Amino acid sequence: MNQIHDLPTPNTSGHDFNYAVWTANTSVMLCNVSWNSDYRDIVSYGNRENLDNYLFNQSGPTTIIDSVTYAKVGRPIKISLPFNAAYRYNYLRAFNPAQPVSGGDVARAFYYFITDVEYITPNTTQITVQLDVWQTFGYDVQFGNCYVERGHIGIANQNGFADYGREFLAIPEGLDVGGEYEIAKRYSRRLATARDLSSAPAGQIGGNPDPTTDYDVMVVTNVPIMEEPGTVDEPNLNSAGGSNFENLPNGCEVYIFNTAQFKKFMEEFSTKPWVTQGIISIMPIPQWSKYGIPHTQVFLGETVIASKPGAGSLDRLSIPMAVDWRNTIDLGRYANLHKFKTYPYMVLEMTSYTGTPLVIKPESWADPDATVVEVAHFAPPSPRIAMYPYRYNAGSAPAVTDKHGVLNDGGEFLDMATMISNFPTFSIVNNGYLGYLAANSNSIPFQHASADWSQSRALAGADTAYNNANTAMGLATGLTGRSISANTQQTTLANETAGWNALKSGANGMINGGSLVGAGMNVANTAADYAIGLNQRNQSMGISNSLAGDNTALSNSAALKTADSNKDYAQLAAKGDYANTIAGITAKVQDAKMIQPTSSGQIGGEAFNLATHQWGYDVKVKMLQAAAMNSIGEYWLRYGYQVNRFVQNIPTSFMVMEKFTYWKLRETYITSSACPETYKQAIRGIFEKGVTVWSNPADIGNIDIADNAPLTGITL
Numbered sequence: 001m002n003q004i005h006d007l008p009t010p011n012t013s014g015h016d017f018n019y020a021v022w023t024a025n026t027s028v029m030l031c032n033v034s035w036n037s038d039y040r041d042i043v044s045y046g047n048r049e050n051l052d053n054y055l056f057n058q059s060g061p062t063t064i065i066d067s068v069t070y071a072k073v074g075r076p077i078k079i080s081l082p083f084n085a086a087y088r089y090n091y092l093r094a095f096n097p098a099q100p101v102s103g104g105d106v107a108r109a110f111y112y113f114i115t116d117v118e119y120i121t122p123n124t125t126q127i128t129v130q131l132d133v134w135q136t137f138g139y140d141v142q143f144g145n146c147y148v149e150r151g152h153i154g155i156a157n158q159n160g161f162a163d164y165g166r167e168f169l170a171i172p173e174g175l176d177v178g179g180e181y182e183i184a185k186r187y188s189r190r191l192a193t194a195r196d197l198s199s200a201p202a203g204q205i206g207g208n209p210d211p212t213t214d215y216d217v218m219v220v221t222n223v224p225i226m227e228e229p230g231t232v233d234e235p236n237l238n239s240a241g242g243s244n245f246e247n248l249p250n251g252c253e254v255y256i257f258n259t260a261q262f263k264k265f266m267e268e269f270s271t272k273p274w275v276t277q278g279i280i281s282i283m284p285i286p287q288w289s290k291y292g293i294p295h296t297q298v299f300l301g302e303t304v305i306a307s308k309p310g311a312g313s314l315d316r317l318s319i320p321m322a323v324d325w326r327n328t329i330d331l332g333r334y335a336n337l338h339k340f341k342t343y344p345y346m347v348l349e350m351t352s353y354t355g356t357p358l359v360i361k362p363e364s365w366a367d368p369d370a371t372v373v374e375v376a377h378f379a380p381p382s383p384r385i386a387m388y389p390y391r392y393n394a395g396s397a398p399a400v401t402d403k404h405g406v407l408n409d410g411g412e413f414l415d416m417a418t419m420i421s422n423f424p425t426f427s428i429v430n431n432g433y434l435g436y437l438a439a440n441s442n443s444i445p446f447q448h449a450s451a452d453w454s455q456s457r458a459l460a461g462a463d464t465a466y467n468n469a470n471t472a473m474g475l476a477t478g479l480t481g482r483s484i485s486a487n488t489q490q491t492t493l494a495n496e497t498a499g500w501n502a503l504k505s506g507a508n509g510m511i512n513g514g515s516l517v518g519a520g521m522n523v524a525n526t527a528a529d530y531a532i533g534l535n536q537r538n539q540s541m542g543i544s545n546s547l548a549g550d551n552t553a554l555s556n557s558a559a560l561k562t563a564d565s566n567k568d569y570a571q572l573a574a575k576g577d578y579a580n581t582i583a584g585i586t587a588k589v590q591d592a593k594m595i596q597p598t599s600s601g602q603i604g605g606e607a608f609n610l611a612t613h614q615w616g617y618d619v620k621v622k623m624l625q626a627a628a629m630n631s632i633g634e635y636w637l638r639y640g641y642q643v644n645r646f647v648q649n650i651p652t653s654f655m656v657m658e659k660f661t662y663w664k665l666r667e668t669y670i671t672s673s674a675c676p677e678t679y680k681q682a683i684r685g686i687f688e689k690g691v692t693v694w695s696n697p698a699d700i701g702n703i704d705i706a707d708n709a710p711l712t713g714i715t716l
Helices: 048-057 131-140 259-269 432-439 442-513 516-592 608-612 626-639 679-687
Strands: 024-032 041-043 064-069 076-079 091-096 108-119 124-131 148-150 181-192 213-222 253-258 277-285 295-300 303-309 317-320 346-351 358-359 371-377 386-390 400-402 405-408 418-420 428-430 598-600 615-624 641-647 659-667 670-672 689-694
Touching: 024 048, 024 076, 048 091, 048 108, 048 131, 108 131, 131 679, 181 303, 213 259, 253 259, 259 295, 259 303, 317 405, 358 386, 418 615, 615 626, 626 659, 659 679, 670 679, 679 689
Parallel strands: 041 689
Antiparallel strands: 024 064, 024 091, 076 124, 091 108, 108 124, 148 641, 148 659, 181 615, 213 253, 213 277, 253 303, 295 303, 317 371, 346 358, 346 615, 371 386, 386 418, 400 405, 428 598, 659 689
16 A cells, blocks of 8 residues: 555646746736745635735845846846845745836736746846746736645535545545554443342443343243143143244244243242153343333233233344444544545444454445344254344335334345344253153053052962862762762662672572472572672772772872962962052152253253353444554644545635645636736646645745644535
């Protein structure tokens, strides 16, 4: 970049116009002036009368010589004045009185710079002069539409700060603004903080008379947490009925607590994990009441415990950070240099301290009060708050609003925004034991009932087996008795049959002629055989019956012992199985006490700013460091702003400031003049090389350049 000491380059245009043609009897006045023949500085007296008044009365020692002889053009002039006396002067006024020449000749004064003084004789000195074109002909020219490259008219322009400087001041200068800015002012807005603000003075950054309600807590859950929760033995658990928060469909339900309400809720539901386990998100948000969220109150008993947001849009807040902030900037010595309130000499930084700052050009923020629009979105997913400068780069397009605030500001809108996003999320700890019991509130009684039924069924089976064994033993005994009875009857029948057969044989013997003795012997033998056989059969039957009875008794005795043993074992096993099953159920319940606590929600997001400082944003006014500001400021005070436009209303006095006015024209149009073309071009050259017009020659090089206020009524 150019350094500000690169001043406009002077040239010699108009410096070599010597005018030394005086007729006889011309009156010459020698004097001293503070302007030079290089035309870097000229003085505007408005007319020749004022100029002559200055020369005769205020230009220091003067000498008037009458009746100067004729001198040729471009030749030195001899005057009757000692050398040392002539050496004191740098300026000359020559007055040519009217001559009796037809054609309207008039008296006229000519003004010269004395460029050299030479000794001729003790009373004669030769001087070399150069015509002061400006003072001689400057009051006879009329400027037209001129292209102004630089000058104080940019400072004096009463419309210069129109549209906050965008119309006239946003012209690059190519000046070195230094390597860094410094913060001159800061405007702060807090949305929420987790810091303890009880000791922060009210009115200061961070001050808040009520530190307990600086942020709220939004809970998202898939369980309607505000329904009757029931007990561990009879828990009540339903699915969420959904929500329409911010007109967005959501299967979960959303509740908003202040910090005190949330603490009470957690205390109340710490023993009801079957309800809190449905929470999927716990998130801090700025106080929801600021954003006009439609809601219904949720009660715990008769106490309002939360708010349940309903359908409807959030309000968009317009926050004036600083009313008429530009007029609060103290520029000190450079109070008239409003260009210091434009980029790159001033820059605004709007930051939420999330790594996404906005660099704002002051003139592009088309709002007098640094208004920031806050657009909040809290409904899941991805809640965030966007902040943008109202009407940044806005032109003629108007802002669009609705009942909730600014809908579109007609400027950059959300394309020029910083955000607070990635809200932190937190989890809660649930009692896993109570949660297990509640989750198994029906299965555990069912297991107890199953164990009771299993024991009853086993005992009934043992009794049935025992009764069946007794029935079998009774059946065996009965069958054995019937078998013995049948054997006895069979034996009796056999005995009777044998007896009858013996009698029949004896009778047959007698009938068939046997002797009585023989017959008797036969009868006797038959009877003896019968008796022997009968005894044998009876004994055999007794032995068989006795053996059958003993066998049955032994079998019944063994079966009875087996039945008793089976019953005892079945009863023991049934009691053991029951005790083991009950022990298993008890063990599950005991083991449930060792279940790790469960968590609801998730840990995540960014909590650093909320915990250590605040959620919010600052607008920082950054200005040049002192060295760069002084360097640029002094340059502007001396040479004005870059203008780069045609100006039609250049004042006839060429003064737009009280003390001095700098002009640097690129195209100088002189619409009328009362001088030869040579001098007209000389005047053009004076302004196109750059010239400072002064109202008082005594100020040239003597005043503080900051002591130069703009005149009123000056426009571009």
